[in-house]
Amino acid sequence: MLDNRYDFKDKENKWLNYWNNNKVYDFKQDKREVFSIDTPPPTVSGKIHIGHIFSYSQTEMIARYKRLRGYNVFYPFGFDDNGLPSERLVEKECGKKASEIGREEFSKLCYSITDKYEEEFRNLFSKLGVSTDWNLLYKTVSPSSIKISQLSFLDLVNKNKAYYKKAPALWCNECLTSIAQAELETKTINANFNYINFKSSDNEVFTIATTRPELLPAIVAVFINPSDKKNNHLIGKKAIVPTLNIEVPIIGDEKVSIDKGTGIVMCCTFGDQTDIEWWNKYKLPLKNIFTNDGCINDSVDKYKGMKIKEAREAIISDLDNNGYLEKIEEIEHEVQVHERCGKEIEYSIINQWFINIIDNKEKFIEIGNSIKWHPEYMHSRYNEWVNNVAWDWCISRQRYFGVPFPVWYCSKCGKPIFADESQLPVNPLIDKPNSKCECGSDDFIPEKDVMDTWATSSLTPLINMKYKEESNYENILNPMSLRSNASEIIRTWDFYTIVKSYYHFCNKPWENVMISGFVMADKGEKISKSKGNNKFEPIDLIDTYSADVVRYWAGSGRLGTDILFSMDTLDRGKKLVNKLYNVCRFIEMHLVDYEDKSFDNYEYFDKYIINKYNEMEKQYIKYMDDYEVGLGLNILEKFFWNFCDNYIEIVKHRLYRPEEFKNNARYSGQKTIYMILYKLLQNFSPFFPFITEEIFQEIYKNNKSIHLTEIKKLDFNFENNIENGDQLINIVSDIRGEKTNKNVSLKTLVESIDISLSNELNIAFEEAIDDLKATLNINNINKNIMEDSEYMIKNIVIESNNEKGTRV
């Protein structure tokens, strides 16, 4: 028998071990159709917060649901321990910079520290009941992932999609590496708009407003909009930079907005993306004045060695002292910062590897069109991003920890030499190329850079399919069935995966994408470190409420829609789980003598609840097939409360008192609750894997696990009209209401009622009359038949001390 109280700590632990020992979630290829899930490998450097729990749970529920629908579910888990985020974690833990520790030692630390965190992560996700096959676990810096990532790179080189070029790149002088467009974030800061007086070659004074005066030494031109009547006469002249006495051309270009600042712009190499465009367009010279770590370099005598901000102040005070500073305006404006460290980005010109994405944007849109997006509107977020991509994807990172490029450069002719596939995984710093350079030289310079983390995480489908390995899943995972992630990484993870899949296979990486929303704090703001509103640790929530209840919270709400973190929802889940357990204790009690046999003489309300169930299940399946786990749970929950509060109350007396209501009526009830509970447990099992297993194993013995059963439709075709049944429930409700209004207990005897019924409803009423009388404890029912389709209750005479019957 089920325990009186459900001790979730004990039971959840028990079932975790059971599933583990019995390999319930292990993947083995068989005849069944495969449903494969490409779920985000969490970055081990961050803490798991409730946002992860939200998003991962929803995917997990789909995995369980698909199992119930008879699919062979391929559900691997991964950890993203690659690259810069791990480096920053390690630097933080050691309190030292990578450069102080040394390349080799630092790499070792990265491996050991990320291992430690992965163990924590794995524990947490296990406790949550994530039904992944841990044998399929991958890491983004393991030898096999490095090999696949290098294979991918070589394939792109062969297909002329990857190229090496000295080009302006986004540069982070905190992390000392170039970064990709997708790694930018915008941040609002307070800044000074400095109005600086320039002179033209014929001594006319004009003013330029800038937030970045320290770039003055890097000035290469001044721009004015040709249709700017006030200033366009200056076009074609020269501008003389105050105090520095640099002379640069004044050029006309439509990109200048006339009403921003003074309408006159300086172009420096480089202050922003427009500078780069102009530099390219007008073949301007290059003046690089910064060192890689954010100081002024030796090319500027006066300010060399200063940090960017120091130089800014120094230049402003020099300008001011010489009378060139017209005024300073305080403004608030947005700057681009590196998402990993929050520091403002600069531009730098270095040799880097790029992946061409600009030339195939249409193809990426096409592939996006061939994928089903859930919810559908997330598709336009993808399109929006692809259409706005302005740069090729820079995958070089001047860092230590990550996937090395399988490349050396010939020290004589500079030609890049690529590793053989057979050599992979390769580390060019240690290994050597298999053959000489074409020029005959065998002296090589290894590529020191590592790849952007997205260059590898964009390969999760290939990692999962064990791309090019001897025994692999290429036949079943190309494409995979489902990609799942939050909306913020559509532009990175989803996009780059599509890019890679197109280049490698000319195929889409997955059939479906499901996008979850964000978890917001109470006030409706995004949970983030900077706002300090991440109050709840997932592990504490699981310990307090149980994994099932935490999953209830995670499974509420619509797909793609942001959700507020709410204790109320947790409490609601707690009540639901508790109710489920209690009703099962009741049901188990009445099934002790139950034997499953064929039977077709069901009572009215039994047929009603079966029909009602079938109606609900249809909708449940529709929602779940559309990845709307929250809506599926919602209608299931609604049915369940109705089942408990109405149906169980009605069937109760038959179960308790067969001597009064006959064995047939009792068996009808037994069989109905036996069948429906089975279905309900199945339906709830994606959300509450633990408690449903506990109950299932107790009541429906001889099964390995509820999670290995299959949903099959209850095959009945009762002609009962559900609406009539609903009406009878309303009648029950009305009479109960009357008892409540009289402040008497619900078991109080009703002496008599007068009721008018339509013909049709009367037939149902007659069929159900024993249940109705017993449930409501009514002695006499006086009936009238009327034309209306409604019913009318006229006199309810309740036995009570002082009160007489009342009119309703």
Added chain:
RNA sequence: GGAGGAUUAGCUCAAUUGGUUAGAGCACCUGCCUUACAAGCAGGGGGUUAUAGGUUCGAGUCCUAUAUCCUCCACCA
């Protein structure tokens, strides 16, 4: 500035895709210890579905504006 989403009870969310009286939970009020559950049950109050138009026999749902909020992107001179 561009794209997308949202706006329904005091709060958090539903509403079978255009169909009867817009539903749940929390909170509030009133009862009830009922052989599963008082962590429960039965009731009650609470709504101009953001605003204004339009389409339709019929609109929370569709179309057009407006307002407010959220997310992503772009503005960085």
